[in-house]
Amino acid sequence: MNGTADITLVRAGTFAVLGAEGGITGRRGTSPDGLFRRDARHLSLWSLTVDGAAPTVLVPPGGDEPSVCVLTPPGTRDEPPAYTVFREQALGDGVLTERLRLVSNRADNTTAIVNLCVDSDFADQFELRSDGRHYNKDGARRTVRVESDGVTFGYARGDWLSRTTVTTAPAPAAVAPLGAEGTAHRLEWQLSLAGHGTAELLLTVAAHPHGSPAPKPLVTPSEAASVGAADTAAFVGEVQLPMPDDSPAGLAAACARGLADLATLRVPTIGPDGEELRVPGAGVPWFLTLFGRDSLLTSHFALPYRPELAADTLAALAATQGSRYDADRGEQPGRIVHEIRHGELAHFRQVPYGRYYGSVDATPLFLVLLDSYTQATSESTLAARLEPHARAAIAWMFRDGGLEDDGYLRYTPDPNGLVNQNWKDSAGAICFRNGTQAEGPIAVAEAQGYAYDALVRTARLSREVWNDPGWADELDAAAAALRTRFLRDFWMPEPDFPALALDGQGRQVDSLASDAGHLLWSGILDRSHAQRVGRRLLQPDFFSGWAIRTLAAGQPGYHPLSYHRGTCWPHDNAIILLGLARCGLAPEARTLALSLLEAAAHHDNRLPEVMAGYGRAEHPKPLPYPHSCTPQAWAAATPLAILTALLHADGST
Known part of the structure; x- marks a missing residue:
């Protein structure tokens, strides 16, 4: 089963538009995807692969928070998928948080190679819907800094400063640029799974736009969803x-x-x-x-x-x-x-x-x-x-x-x-x-x-x-x-x-x-x-x-x-x-x-x-x-x- 519809998460002036598999491609035009806060896109690439292949949607998200989808790497009738991936995502205040849980479908021990490609283009929303109009941004500079547990993307233009921080637990085994140009990076993990065992990744993206307070501390999707649900319940x-x-x-x-x-x-x-x-x-x-x-x-x-x-x-x-x-x-x-x-x-x-x-x-x-x-x-x-x-x-x-x-x-x-x-x-x-x-x-x-x-x-x-x-x-x-x-x-x-x-x-x-x-x-x-x-x-x-x-x-x-x-x-x-x-x-x-x-x-x-x-x-x-x-x-x-x-x-x- 292939999911096609986007999922939109909204909370406290922050919103995320994600594909049915939980990813972000960096679309522009009338239906952009990404993580947005204060009119800027703070996450423009969020692409997952397992053992070198993009998993497909087995069960699309149901529309609730946390947003949960079930993915499987490629497989056939004779060679069924080696893993099932449970992907859980939720929004906090300025934060997108995600838990990836890999479940091995095999009896023997195995190692899953998980890669996540990430980037932040800091595009203004007016740029994204401008139908190709060019805005002069002379002097603007995008940067990326590799951290011990992820990466930090930065954007500077004169007195305008913004950043996006990707934090992971456990820390990635390797972090490398996707190409010679740009700021996109690939984060890699080698996750050991016992027979029919599980392994987890906790991922957090914190958006800190110019002139805004720092995002709230790191939370899990279930914690973020619980806080959001309590806020909604109090209002409703x-x-x-x-x-x-x-x-x-x-x-x-x-x-x-x-x-x-x-x-x-x-x-x-x-x-x-x-x-x-x-x-x-x-x-x-x-x-x-x-x-x-x-x-x-x-x-x-x-x-x-x-x-x-x-x-x-x-x-x-x-x-x-x-x-x-x-x-x-x-x-x-x-x-x-x-x-x-x-x-x-x-x-x-x-x-x-x-x-x-x-x-x-x-x-x-x-x-x-x-x-x-x-x-x-x-x-x-x-x-x-x-x-x-x-x-x-x-x-x-x-x-x-x-x-x-x-x-x-x-x-x-x-x-x-x-x-x-x-x-x-x-x-x-x-x-x-x-x-x-x-x-x-x-x-x-x-x-x-x-x-x-x-x-x-x-x-x-x-x-x-x-x-x-x-x-x-x-x-x-x-x-x-x-x-x-x-x-x-x-x-x-x-x-x-x-x-x-x-x-x-x-x-x-x-x-x-x-x-x-x-x-x-x-x-x-x-x-x-x-x-x-x-x-x-x-x-x-x-x-x-x-x-x-x-x-x-x-x-x-x-x-x-x-x-x-x-x-x-x-x-x-x-x-x-x-x-x-x-x-x-x-x-x-x-x-x-x-x-x-x-x-x-x-x-x-x-x-x-x-x-x-x-x-x-x-x-x-x-x-x-x-x-x-x-x-x-x-x-x-x-x-x-x-x-x-x-x-x-x-x-x-």
Whole structure:
């Protein structure tokens, strides 16, 4: 039996992508493998041979930690394999640890020659997915030092220093370079096995990126897995979820799987006063870091059940809130960050993502979550502490966001960053019906809803927590005016549906898009218009039978495998589902909830980041999007939003 699927291990901001046999080949492109920490690959080669041959997979890993696979060297019916190899791997904090156990299948004593080829290329994640783009790294130097019990790889470029240490027990009998160039080395052991006896190797890879604390001490896979399991269990089992009386099949299992994924996706960061926090990183493999929009929406979905995620996310985003004008990074005073990067290319500003602020919606969503947290917990301490940050965020919405100009939150395509700065941030996503990308400054529909909700909620905080009723009145008036002009400018009479956006000339971007469903959640539409939108989204051109498409089928711009122009995103559907519940469309909410849960059941109760837009009539199972990231935080939190919607489908959300 040959295993082919990769295994992904995630823990505390570190992740590893391993082949089914437990190896790493150094792949690049859309599906790299390796050991990663803080945006760098710390292990790019991990290749095992026994007696000169690569073992094959007898039993692939089962998906649990520690990850265990069973391997056999080559053999035939007449000459069965001499050994069986049990390979056990797990992640600690910055550490990949492995136990190799060789079991002799022969009655006589024997010696197994085990070789492990290892290397660390320290590639930045932006390099790995750059489609061949060359980044100038003049002066960079990779080194390798042979230790008594393994090897240490080093990387230096100016003040940037990183290292990866491979430690083994027992120590290798020999260590030799793989070739005249490069840093790859071969470690060799000669393991004596009695008849039907066993021999073991313990291997540890410690990743120590620039600017990070040293990894935790050496642990075995079972110890690492035990620590990880205890951490996950504390998060998953902390509070029992309130399942509805008519709970649909799969809801409890999907929520449990989502919570388990959220537990592993939490990444360490710091708050405004240097306090240690754990926030939901957006996802694996490309986005295991603090993301404004993703972390905020994930925390909102989980808020009724795990409010600590919201508290930490709000504090972490307050600590990184914009304080000056920096055009390269899109930073502006009061603006909430889009994403944080820790890698080499960000350090040397070869990509604008050390801190990149190119998001039109993270700032209002920050305000929405701040009030939502205060209401959900009846705790005003955090809101009081973050009052200056909230006031700065409101100031940004008016001054730099555009509310002060023509009354709408807008973004201008960034030549150094993102063309689109809403959640549909791929080039071409904000398109007219004919598929043509709108030109900016662009006002996307859902961001206006978020802005409205942010104004209403901040007004409430101003009255109830900050004791400033005068400012609250100003914010309420601004919200009411935004609600009135939005319906006037965005509503398209003929399709009886809101436009996707207004372009820089004020023209309606007339695609029928899922963004309209976000307006139900934010409350910017009155109940009549909201219900018309909600019912329209459940029509066959929008609703695939599994989920609502990002763009309704039948339009020239629609493509079922386009990232944002026809695929189905669980988190997008979660927002729509909460909106359906809010405006009293209980039957529609239940239809969408059941379909999402059925989709999750086809993915082992785990919703992927995104699914293809093909409908049930075209294929009996939800079809994957080719480059979907898994696990992904807001997809993991979607079952929790489903639960909330089903509990409050009478309009009380």
